[in-house]
Amino acid sequence: MAAKKRGMRRGLTAYGDEEFSLFLRKAFIKAMGYTDDALERPIIGITNTFSGFNACHRNVPDLIEAVKRGVMLAGGLPVEFPVITLHESFAFPTSMYLRNMMSMDTEEMIRGQPVDSTVLIGGCDKTVPALLMGAASANMPAIMLVTGPMLTGNHRGERLGACTDCRRFWARFRAGEIDQQEINEVNEKLAPTAGTCMVMGTASTMALCTEAMGMMLPGGAAIPAVMADRIRNAEATGARAVAIAKEGLTPQKIMTPRAFENALRVLLAISGSTNAIVHLAAMAGRLGIELDLEAFDRMGRETPVLVDLKPTGQHYMEDLYRVGGLTTILREIKPLLNLDALTITGRTLGEEIDAAPATIKQDVVRPFKNPIFGEGGMAVLRGNLAPGGAIVKQSAATPKLMQHEGRAVVFDTLEDLAERIDLPDLDVTADDVLVLRNAGPKGAPGMPEAGYIPIPRKLAQQGVKDMVRISDARMSGTAFGSIVLHITPESAIGGPLALVQNGDRIKLDVANRQLELLVSDAELEARRKKWRAPKSKAGDERGYRKLFLGSVQQADRGCDFEFLAPVPTTRTPT
Numbered sequence: 167m168a169a170k171k172r173g174m175r176r177g178l179t180a181y182g183d184e185e186f187s188l189f190l191r192k193a194f195i196k197a198m199g200y201t202d203d204a205l206e207r208p209i210i211g212i213t214n215t216f217s218g219f220n221a222c223h224r225n226v227p228d229l230i231e232a233v234k235r236g237v238m239l240a241g242g243l244p245v246e247f248p249v250i251t252l253h254e255s256f257a258f259p260t261s262m263y264l265r266n267m268m269s270m271d272t273e274e275m276i277r278g279q280p281v282d283s284t285v286l287i288g289g290c291d292k293t294v295p296a297l298l299m300g301a302a303s304a305n306m307p308a309i310m311l312v313t314g315p316m317l318t319g320n321h322r323g324e325r326l327g328a329c330t331d332c333r334r335f336w337a338r339f340r341a342g343e344i345d346q347q348e349i350n351e352v353n354e355k356l357a358p359t360a361g362t363c364m365v366m367g368t369a370s371t372m373a374l375c376t377e378a379m380g381m382m383l384p385g386g387a388a389i390p391a392v393m394a395d396r397i398r399n400a401e402a403t404g405a406r407a408v409a410i411a412k413e414g415l416t417p418q419k420i421m422t423p424r425a426f427e428n429a430l431r432v433l434l435a436i437s438g439s440t441n442a443i444v445h446l447a448a449m450a451g452r453l454g455i456e457l458d459l460e461a462f463d464r465m466g467r468e469t470p471v472l473v474d475l476k477p478t479g480q481h482y483m484e485d486l487y488r489v490g491g492l493t494t495i496l497r498e499i500k501p502l503l504n505l506d507a508l509t510i511t512g513r514t515l516g517e518e519i520d521a522a523p524a525t526i527k528q529d530v531v532r533p534f535k536n537p538i539f540g541e542g543g544m545a546v547l548r549g550n551l552a553p554g555g556a557i558v559k560q561s562a563a564t565p566k567l568m569q570h571e572g573r574a575v576v577f578d579t580l581e582d583l584a585e586r587i588d589l590p591d592l593d594v595t596a597d598d599v600l601v602l603r604n605a606g607p608k609g610a611p612g613m614p615e616a617g618y619i620p621i622p623r624k625l626a627q628q629g630v631k632d633m634v635r636i637s638d639a640r641m642s643g644t645a646f647g648s649i650v651l652h653i654t655p656e657s658a659i660g661g662p663l664a665l666v667q668n669g670d671r672i673k674l675d676v677a678n679r680q681l682e683l684l685v686s687d688a689e690l691e692a693r694r695k696k697w698r699a700p701k702s703k704a705g706d707e708r709g710y711r712k713l714f715l716g717s718v719q720q721a722d723r724g725c726d727f728e729f730l731a732p733v734p735t736t737r738t739p740t
């Protein structure tokens with residue numbers, strides 16, 4: 167059998183003469199000043215996801231330098247290359263719309279270039295899942311390095327964090343509690359350093375889940391972006407990337423069903439972002455693994471919320487880092503974990519937990535027996551309004567609204583919501599259920615984070631802080647409220663959400679995992695006959711938009727493109 171091609175000999179450009187292809191490749195790369203000795207080393211790719219629009223990745227140049235140092239100290243040749251980068255506030259219509267494109271870019275660049283392993287540098291919400299989805303599909307050795315969370319800001323003596331406090335202060339501004347000058351002041355302080363949002367938003371959640379899954383060096387998730395430890399972690403990641411190239415340690419060997427279960431356990435224990443369900447489903451899907459929402463819900467009933475971080479708690483990521491990071495959480499939920507799962511170090515998760523420094527006395531991660539919330543942060547709902555499932559982050563909701571029946575106040579689209587939500591004559595009370603539709607994967611498109619429907623201004627001004635809100639959209643992990651998300655199937659493809667009318671009664675019963683539209687089957691059938699799919703919009707017929715609309719799957723399949731996932735072969739959790 168022919169020896170596996172490595173380094174410069176890998177994936178030669180097709181000229182019909184392999185030796186000529188290698189000769190030509192070397193001729194060109196020598197224009198970069200490399201020697202033959204350097205080019206014979208294991209070649210370690212580094213994804214450069216820096217962009218002037220991505221403040222969460224502001225430290226990527228420093229990380230690349232440190233990764234390169236680690237690679238060279240371990241005898242490899244580091245070569246950085248660009249892939250698409252995404253920042254939450256600089257991606258229209260929403261970063262989720264572009265996540266799959268980033269994953270395809272990553273997959274093809276890993277596969278199409280002569281790298282023996284790749285250091286995936288990401289951080290902002292969609293970048294970590296996109297990089298891991300791409301690496302999983304390419305199935306070449308790869309290791310994740312995150313940019314790390316920001317440090318907290320300060321406003322008039324109060325600690326601030328993006329973007330939970332962005333929403334909190336904006337709500338106060340809308341309610342007239344603070345003036346224009348103060349909101350301008352706050353705007354300067356919410357994102358005070360390089361790095362990702364420092365609350366338990368999607369970036370922090372994905373970083374911790376990735377570490378739990380074993381695709382990152384232990385301890386890597388929580389180190390703040392600006393700390394020297396972050397740079398040392400990057401150097402160590404570079405060194406490990408050389409080793410996994412030699413060992414052939416591919417994502418398929420690490421991202422197993424048992425590793426995904428560990429990630430889901432952590433997601434529940436940290437009361438992480440609901441977005442992580444979608445991203446983990448997409449990542450698993452790339453490896454032929456189907457995330458079973460019912461089993462996830464069962465896991466939720468036995469996994470308590472232990473981490474006291476905003477938006478549901480009081481601390482920030484730098485506090486979690488100070489008390490030992492993910493290991494402190496893993497120790498508390500150890501009996502629930504698959505300790506034999508392999509990690510990127512070549513050791514098991516159990517071995518890594520045992521090898522980590524002892525846990526100190528601390529108040530950021532609660533003991534298993536004294537949780538913040540007795541069940542996992544999330545529940546999976548079913549019912550005639552969500553036959554394919556819906557998600558509610560119960561730990562971030564108002565407890566009394568988790569059993570609620572109210573009158574539907576329906577917004578047809580995001581534009582309709584923007585136009586009418588603040589009208590003084592909007593027919594709405596605090597007991598109503600706000601409904602937003604056509605905000606799902608195809609409907610918006612891209613399933614934006616619009617599920618955090620604002621409280622109508624006239625109610626906000628009366629002091630209403632929370633209402634039941636339901637949609638086929640997503641919600642930022644930094645947000646909170648009694649919000650039902652990811653209703654599947656979405657309304658744009660004829661899901662039952664499309665049939666709701668103003669004044670219908672909706673019943674939410676989280677204890678029994680139900681979301682019901684209290685309308686008779688006969689009436690719903692009559693409405694269904696009259697239902698028409700939304701008209702296509704300008705731009706739907708060409709380019710990436712056409713690919714997206716024709717291929718994107720529903721939330722339960724991670725909103726991945728159907729042609730990127732193999733047929734599911736394994737269900738997890740079991």
Ligand code: FES
Nearest residue numbers: 222290362363369
């Ligand atoms: Fe990048 Fe929050 S905007 S992590």
